Amino acid sequence: xxxxxxxxxxxxxxxxxxxxxxxxxxxxxxxxxxxxxxxxxxxxxxxxxxxxxxxxxxxxxxxxxxxxxxxxxxxxxxxxxxxxxxx
Amino acid sequence: xxxxxxxxxxxxxxxxxxxxxxxxxxxxxxxxxxxxxxxxxxxxxxxxxxxxxxxxxxxxxxxxxxxxxxxxxxxxxxxxxxxxxxxxxxxxxxxxxxxxxxxxxxxxxxxxxxxxxxxxxxxxxxxxxxxxxxxxxxxxxxxxxxxxxxxxxxxxxxxxxxxxxxxxxxxxxxxxxxxxxxxxxxxxxxxxxxxxxxxxxxxxxxxxxxxxxxxxxxxxxxxxxxxxxxxxxxxxxxxxxxxxxxxxxxxxxxxxxxxxxxxxxxxxxxxxxxxxxxxxxxxxxxxxxxxxxxxxxxxxxxxxxxxxxxxxxxxxxxxxxxxxxxxxxxxxxxxxxxxxxxxxxxxxxxxxxxxxxxxxxxxxxxxxxxxxxxxxxxxxxxxx
Numbered sequence: 001x002x003x004x005x006x007x008x009x010x011x012x013x014x015x016x017x018x019x020x021x022x023x024x025x026x027x028x029x030x031x032x033x034x035x036x037x038x039x040x041x042x043x044x045x046x047x048x049x050x051x052x053x054x055x056x057x058x059x060x061x062x063x064x065x066x067x068x069x070x071x072x073x074x075x076x077x078x079x080x081x082x083x084x085x086x087x
Numbered sequence: 088x089x090x091x092x093x094x095x096x097x098x099x100x101x102x103x104x105x106x107x108x109x110x111x112x113x114x115x116x117x118x119x120x121x122x123x124x125x126x127x128x129x130x131x132x133x134x135x136x137x138x139x140x141x142x143x144x145x146x147x148x149x150x151x152x153x154x155x156x157x158x159x160x161x162x163x164x165x166x167x168x169x170x171x172x173x174x175x176x177x178x179x180x181x182x183x184x185x186x187x188x189x190x191x192x193x194x195x196x197x198x199x200x201x202x203x204x205x206x207x208x209x210x211x212x213x214x215x216x217x218x219x220x221x222x223x224x225x226x227x228x229x230x231x232x233x234x235x236x237x238x239x240x241x242x243x244x245x246x247x248x249x250x251x252x253x254x255x256x257x258x259x260x261x262x263x264x265x266x267x268x269x270x271x272x273x274x275x276x277x278x279x280x281x282x283x284x285x286x287x288x289x290x291x292x293x294x295x296x297x298x299x300x301x302x303x304x305x306x307x308x309x310x311x312x313x314x315x316x317x318x319x320x321x322x323x324x325x326x327x328x329x330x331x332x333x334x335x336x337x338x339x340x341x342x343x344x345x346x347x348x349x350x351x352x353x354x355x356x357x358x359x360x361x362x363x364x365x366x367x368x369x370x371x372x373x374x375x376x377x378x379x380x381x382x383x384x385x386x387x388x389x390x391x392x393x394x395x396x397x398x399x400x401x402x403x404x405x406x407x408x409x410x411x412x413x414x415x416x417x418x419x420x421x422x423x424x425x426x427x428x429x430x431x432x433x434x435x436x437x438x439x440x441x442x443x444x445x446x447x448x449x450x451x452x453x454x455x456x457x458x459x460x461x462x463x464x465x466x467x468x469x470x471x
Contacts, residue, residue, distance in 0.1 A: 017314070017316045017324070017328070018119065018120030018131045018135075018315055018316065019135060019150075019327075019328055019329075020151075021120070022131055022134075022135035023135065023150075025132075037123070037125070037128045039122070039123025039124075040123065045319060047316055047317055048316045048317075049121060049122065049123055049315050049316070049318065050122075050123050050127070050128065050131070051123075070149070072151075
């Protein structure tokens, strides 16, 4: 769980709208991927105010789960040396 | 108390509906999705679940195409005002509610939109052939009331859509969603306007517009504003549902609407329809046997929803409604039911009708009580 300070082991999944976040949350939970809903980090151009944080180990599984449908998924960002980079 | 005014709004609602509204107000309360905190996520989840339930009930394959509105009137206005431009032609029927007719009259006066009203027969029936015959080269939209709020007459929407081809069809499902099986894809509906507080069993102040994919390219938003998405831009987002959902939605109401729709999914719309059809048949049979009572509309439960309009010789519709309320504890609606042209069509303008409308929780005992009361009122009117 993200406890305030951003964590370099986590990735942040960003979506078009809150509806897409909710749908992705449901789909990822169905894949038993542990996740956390967080305010979209300000450093990432904010498409939607809420984003999904997942552990680095789960990112590939999460991306595979999302890209199977027209999910409104915009991008996956990781904190590298204090800056968010799009994967 | 016997509530026979479900065509105005359904009552009683399933208990789960009231509980969902209460739980939202007491334990969630936050703005759905606007903020990143847990309560905001909980609120967004409630709205999402309601949207998914509606999509499932109405055959909408992607729930992003379910747009929450405050009622069917807003959904209809969204389409009419978002789609029609100067000189466009619209085909509609003579059975429409004012939610369709008033915006069309205004668009006609202000923007020169041409409106053709296809006349229905005395029972409120519209035939696909008559709709097709009214199509012109610049017809941009066909608007059909799925079932009349006056007579309950069901329009053959799938046949009308087959007949009109590519021209978009807007269906006003205020009287049918939840009580009659509807499948957007199977029935060929392009745009479906629903209210949340009638057959869908939600609270007042809820409703939705369902769009077939692609229709969003033809319909401009009715309002533009904050959506909680693309906050860095001052332009309206294009993606659904945000394109059409500016400003905070009625989240507490939507919580209740979601519970109402899940109740219908559990019960089954076919079962609800069958129950209402049986009671409508019983009501019609009982009323037919009373001297002095005229039943308006098809008077056949296979051709109508659970709404029956009657007139009684020698007594006005408002006097009947008052007598039913004060002497028999029966709540009905009298008068013109916001559809003057429909009353002209069936020959009850300006007197109006006494409208008896049932719901999924209506019982046969209640129907018997209503038949007996109408029988007594009719007999008294006949004797005086």
